[in-house]
Amino acid sequence: MSAAGSYPADVLERFAAALLEAVGAPPGNAALTAEALVDADIEGLASHGLMQLPNYLERIERGSVDPAAEGEIVVDKGARLTLDAGNGLGQVTAERACDIAIARAAEHGVAIVAVRNAFHFGAAGRFARKIALAGKIGIVMANTRPMLPAPGGAEAVVGNNPLAIAVPTGGEPIVLDLAMSAGALGKIRLAMNKGESIPEGWAQTGEGVPTRDAAEAIKGVLLPAAGAKGFGLALMVDLLAGGLSAGGVGSDVQPLYGDSSRPYGSANLVMAIEIEGLRPVADYETVAAGFADRIRHSKPAPGAAPIRVPGDRAAEARKRFDGNCALAAETLQALRKQARRLGVAIPDALGD
């Protein structure tokens, strides 16, 4: 990765939206997706940010993502619904699933939206946080193509299946967002490019032999976080999201960077739990905020970084945000290339 530059977020957002519109996305869907991507970059989650956009554009052009789809409710049981995402942009259909879950939780006390035929939605935490900002507890998960073996296995059988849980505090929600592998694929790629080794327990070769060689790891399989625990949670995300939505599980889900003409076929589960009624939401928020503060101020280990609770790092990034967003040079270059190809004007602020 060459050095990152810093660019006005609003310019990046309009530029990303223009690129999406150039391949046929309606303005509303383009704007929402662009905002979600730039938001991930602002939060420091580059892997869910604008670096995804070229793949999205290619998939729209190849027909595996339908930029006009907003998801169709195909089952409605009040507190439980199935949304067929119709291979729409994931940021659009997951946002819709959240809106439905929030409204139905207000009505029924708890609501589940199972989503099938979904494309990549970016960071699960974004959607859980949205539900928490509405004063409810949000739980969001998605399945990916198989990336992790079972304990004792040599072959990837379950996805890296992100799970996010967010609770309201009155201020910034507590937002947990975890994938089920011990180490992130992005960090392994980075180690490979730098010729560095990876920590023990992160990967196996395709033959099932543990490896600390990043290149071997890329050809092999990631290992689940905490062995049977991460594996078991990944399996349950598959069986909750894919299972309840009657969508894909396991190898039904396609690689994100695979055949771009083939639908991704992921499934999501979005749950909202109303707090009010069980207890006043303000009481809940006081307890959650107080508990988080108690943890932040707990006794530190010698020489350790400040103690954080889940979501603090993203919240700090949002707090530091001054209108400019860091972007890797490669990412901007790739976007400029797409713009030239699609005849989209490159804003002056983004150079040429």
Place this chain on the structure above:
Amino acid sequence: MSAAGSYPADVLERFAAALLEAVGAPPGNAALTAEALVDADIEGLASHGLMQLPNYLERIERGSVDPAAEGEIVVDKGARLTLDAGNGLGQVTAERACDIAIARAAEHGVAIVAVRNAFHFGAAGRFARKIALAGKIGIVMANTRPMLPAPGGAEAVVGNNPLAIAVPTGGEPIVLDLAMSAGALGKIRLAMNKGESIPEGWAQTGEGVPTRDAAEAIKGVLLPAAGAKGFGLALMVDLLAGGLSAGGVGSDVQPLYGDSSRPYGSANLVMAIEIEGLRPVADYETVAAGFADRIRHSKPAPGAAPIRVPGDRAAEARKRFDGNCALAAETLQALRKQARRLGVAIPDALGD
């Protein structure tokens, strides 16, 4: 631990129930608790089995557990309820929470029972499995006294907070049951007794220094599984179970083996999700069973044990069960001692 003996499970169950009745438990609550404890021993989960009974008896006698309590519904919002367990036997009040969740999920599609003032309920998986055997998805969690520090912390701030998820397959459910520490406290105690060291990443001294010394670990703190991931999940169990029930979170929960006159003060969350309606439950079960089989038959790593999915080990133990149950000599000795103290007859099959 001296060698375990093997004893008729029905005799053990009646004996355990008689001990509970001797300290005032009504016959129904005594029988249910005894059955749950022996069932854990049959499944090979000795830490949730009869070895817990002496502590239960002492707590009943000291007044911190009310053996007659069955839990009182204090909030009823249809799909969401709060059960005040009234410090009843955990196996009794969690069973009741499951029954309510199953019935309400059938009515509302999804149901949540938040439980406060709860005592130890044994294995969370037992209750999630019960819900799955009723054809629904079961999610069960509980908080414990703080046992794990935050990443970078030296002080325990969140519990080891078990989380269980079970899904129906038509046959034996898939049952995931995990606690949030990297290693089990029981295994660390065992290592201490044997003078063995423990794996890296399991524990820290009270000063926040990593240790592989089992005795230091017992005096220090356990570490969360997969660092921030296990910690974050533990925090969320506290905020879901303790938070939604308006019960205890963090250090509100007391040590299981602490002051036996002080209520344990745990909280549970029991959720049941109806599958039927979203899709035929038989279809769901076919997908879940097929996916589990696909995983069991996936390519093995060289020299590894057979590949299992969560719940397989307990299911195998139940299959092997021939009416006799293995029990550590210390556990039986402790029960005999209680029997002599309470004037309960020791069955011939259990020696004297």
